[in-house]
Amino acid sequence: MPVLNRIASYAEEMKGWRRYLHQHPELAFDCHNTAAWIAARLREIGVDEIHEGIAKTGIVAIINGKGPGPVIGLRADMDALPIEETTGAPHASTVPGKMHACGHDGHVTMLLGAAKYLAETRNFAGKVALIFQPAEEDGGGGQVMVQEGMMDRFGISQVYGIHNSPNVPFGHFQTTPGPLMASVDTAFVYLTGKGGHGATPHECVDPVVAVVGMVQAIQTIIPRNVYALDEAVISVTQIHTGTASNIIPEEAMFCATIRCFKPDVRALLKKRFYEIVEGHAAAYGVTARIDYDWGYPATINHEDQAEFAAEVAREISGAEAVNARSNREMGSEDFSYMLEACPGAYLFLGTGPGAGLHHSAFDFNDEASPVGASFFVRLVERAQPLA
Template identity: 80%
Template sequence: MPVLNRIAAYADEMKGWRRHLHQNPELGFDCYNTAAFIADRLREMGVDEIHEGIAKTGLVAIINGQGQGATIGLRADMDALPIAEITGAPYASAIPGKMHACGHDGHVTMLLGAAKYLCETRRFTGRVALMFQPAEEDGGGGQVMVDEGAMDRFGVSQVYGIHNAPNVPFGHFRTTPGPIMASVDTATVTLTGKGGHGATPHDCIDPVVAVVGMVSAIQTIIPRNVYALDEAIISVTQIHTGTASNIIPETAMFQATIRAFAPEVRALLKRRFHEIVEGHALAYNVKADVHYDWGYPATINHEAETTFAADVAAEVAGADAVDGNSAREMGSEDFSYMLEARPGAYLFLGTGPGAGLHHPAYDFNDEAAPIGASFFARLVERAQPLA
């Protein structure tokens, strides 16, 4: 596998960076120590500019190439998850209840490896904007960076990101033009009836019966309202009510995750969800309070940039190790906001067998970091070549 020789020489150093980050996870926007560690490494490498405090703890570093040209953006997410780690690794999380269970420590390491190479070689025109983003898992740090003007401020013309993919063959890349990951919305419904004794339901307004009816009806939205080839998901993931076998409760609640690829399907799901809840609330004589959290939009790759990124990946990994028309996924990503702001592409990099993402036994495969770093570096050199 043709990892760039210079980046291959960084492999042990990159492993050290990654394992330090793994031991010291931070959540959401509170990535203060993570950002400081990244900034220190970037200063040692000799980047030309470091801009901190974007989206609270995010940062953008600039590397100047040779001569005038465009600015290409490369993004890595920094935040961890509120999960207790069970890997037993010597570098396991030192912070109880927090761990890098999604590989963002590896994403940061890949981008740092590319940064070191690009600082040393500078075989490109224009500039590179290295975008280290907090709060991908919760909070939409990508949207905040865009809203705070990161794309305009640094003149980013196109933007790219990678996510590791456990249980995809090691070193294989997957991507696709158009939607690659789904939008994600969260609905929380609280039903209020009239509580009382289980022996006298005629004196009560039972929210338990109502919640059962609503959840059953909501499952008809996709098979009866969405065209069969327009993939979408509604999963009711929580139902809470009641305290004892002989008490009809006053309230019940349920929560659902709602995902789609097309904006019009997303809007349809929201409309039908509200209609069903409101109609059933009337039928069951309960009050329904609906909180519908409009979350991350679908991650939609741009066609030309995706084709280009797949070509670069083939240069690094070999043509047989790149699927440029892979199946899309129902997971979600706030890199979607960056792709709404600028053309670009998102790719997955296989890390081989192991625990899945968001699992307490997950661990990033350090051998994959030089591959991702090589991809980022060649992407820059190919997108903005020297004359």
């Protein structure tokens, strides 16, 4: 079953929606204009309820089916990134230093397209909860929506989301039961020694030597402490110290991103990180302060829902275009909090060749919007059929 004919007829309208959103990006929880624009489209579409102000700027809209039944949640994130756009497209960002470099404008468009069809046809039982979430990129808006009681308030019994995937063949779906995306933690380490002249290091306590030793030792955590089949990554991404060629600085800092799939591995990585930093600090005579940000948990699909979602995807794109046992991703997603709160699944939708996610030249492929909208619609109709 290809893209639904009725949704195909929305293609130009959906393109207009997406390009408007692309021109007007907003960050984190400050998606006030984006949320107001989405709410206006939802009123035009004719949904039954619009609940605003969840997690500051999030929205949950309800569409009632033609009979009694459960509530299925469909989620789209709507925040942008602090990146200066370089696409040169006619619909490029009009906001300096901000752009939709991850395709959340496309995610919103797919969900709005599905909402328009579902509000017209209502060929399902129960209700659909349309979740428009802020602050996926920074701030954990998904966690805040869950903490504010979204699942219980609207009686959501299962939840699904899609992320676009550039350079995956157009229209191909990828997912897997169990862990799909990694947890993400961030460690900031601040070292203090005793500065002085580079010609008299014996009179100093050198934080530069300490930071070099720590960074090298941290790279031994995974190969020497983590079981080889338990995937994990520690990448040191910043080192800052010093001001001149002949001065030993007083301070140094570094930070690292730490990712894995299992809670016990996550706890082990934190434990060993602290032990190495504190041990090396004592050895080098510096003091160390660690700010360890416990970030998004792993995105773990529920087995039944992942298999069901893959089955629906086959209806839309064909069996050969669905990988239901795809590789895990070391990226992270705060949809993980919704999957901790109730059963559901997350999928990737290929959008064909183009710049990668979080790149200044990225632009969502508008031809993918009807595909994603069709998937959401069939997911609802299959999950909650009329008697």
